[in-house]
Amino acid sequence: MSVIKRFGVLSVAKIFAAISLVIGLIAGILLLLFGGLITLFMGPYAPQVAVGVGLGVVAVIILAIGGAIGGLIYGAVVAFIYNLAAGWFGGVEIDLE
Numbered sequence: 001m002s003v004i005k006r007f008g009v010l011s012v013a014k015i016f017a018a019i020s021l022v023i024g025l026i027a028g029i030l031l032l033l034f035g036g037l038i039t040l041f042m043g044p045y046a047p048q049v050a051v052g053v054g055l056g057v058v059a060v061i062i063l064a065i066g067g068a069i070g071g072l073i074y075g076a077v078v079a080f081i082y083n084l085a086a087g088w089f090g091g092v093e094i095d096l097e
Contacts, residue, residue: 013079
């Protein structure tokens with residue numbers, strides 16, 4: 001039985017940031033695709049389609065960057081709290097082969 005006594009706060013934060021970046025990209029791309037489709041169905045006017053696609057591109061950028069920043073902060077906080085709790089109660093026990 002092995003025990004995880006502490007996590008590196010920065011290493012966990014980087015992993016959370018990377019995962020959140022990918023999730024933000026996927027969410028932004030889905031928003032871009034569905035937002036573009038919705039504007040196409042609303043009418044054949046080019047300005048509406050351009051605005052819908054433009055907002056979708058902005059959403060991809062904002063969701064990706066915002067997700068990465070949020071994931072970085074959240075990962076650091078979670079790792080810090082885990083390290084405190086592991087110091088008080090002991091770490092998580094895992095079986096390794």
